[in-house]
Amino acid sequence: MTRVYLLRAVWGGLAAFVSMAGILPLAAAQSLAVETAKATPPTLCGWLDNPTPGNVDFIDREGSWMVGMQGGHQAVGSVPTFPSARWVRTGHGSAGYGCVCMKARIDREDRKILEFVQARSMPLAACRKDPAIKGLEPFNPLK
Template sequence: MTKPLLCAALALFSTVTIAEAAETRCGWLQNPTPANWWLDDSAGTWTLMTQGAGDEPEGFDRIPDISAGDYVRTNGNYGYACACMKVETDASQGRILAIHSFRQLPIAQCANDTALPAAE
């Protein structure tokens, strides 16, 4: 195999590996207080960040102002929404490490999903 062909094959393989590592997670996106974010889905709770820890996942800026969509306020400007995200996770830590895409859904979609816990 020629060097350019080998490089192209390796680039394609690494792209496929990254795409396979990403998974879609849907559920309650919680932001109850400043810089505290997590997602409750059918598999459990996934931490995006905690205040003071400086642990914002790569791609966190893909999450828009969720209060501009279908949203429930629970604490001043804070609350929760229903969302689906394409993410990379660390299952052993229950953490979301990277966010590749974000889509906010109607609250009713999560509220009617019996696989999800009740919103808090």
């Protein structure tokens, strides 16, 4: 009886299955991972919601992504600054939300933004008029 053991290796978000028998050589898997790491990060546009300190979510046509959780995951890089006309205050301090477009490294499986590569605030109307995210504007308890 021949047993085949699979080792799951993950590099930069790319999962590759490597068998001990060498069905997919490790060097080939590493090469694929390097190519994936070099790929241009996707451009994502949607709502950046900061309801409470340290907790930030991003909402786009694919759903909700974790950007930061108090005491847990925090994306690397800088969130864009939002002029007051592009930021909806929903409470004290920095609580609120705005419209953003960004290039970001993401973890699709865990629905996390890992790193902001480039980000810019957009007019609120850009997200409000986008049919892909219509009706997904974060809740504003101050309305």
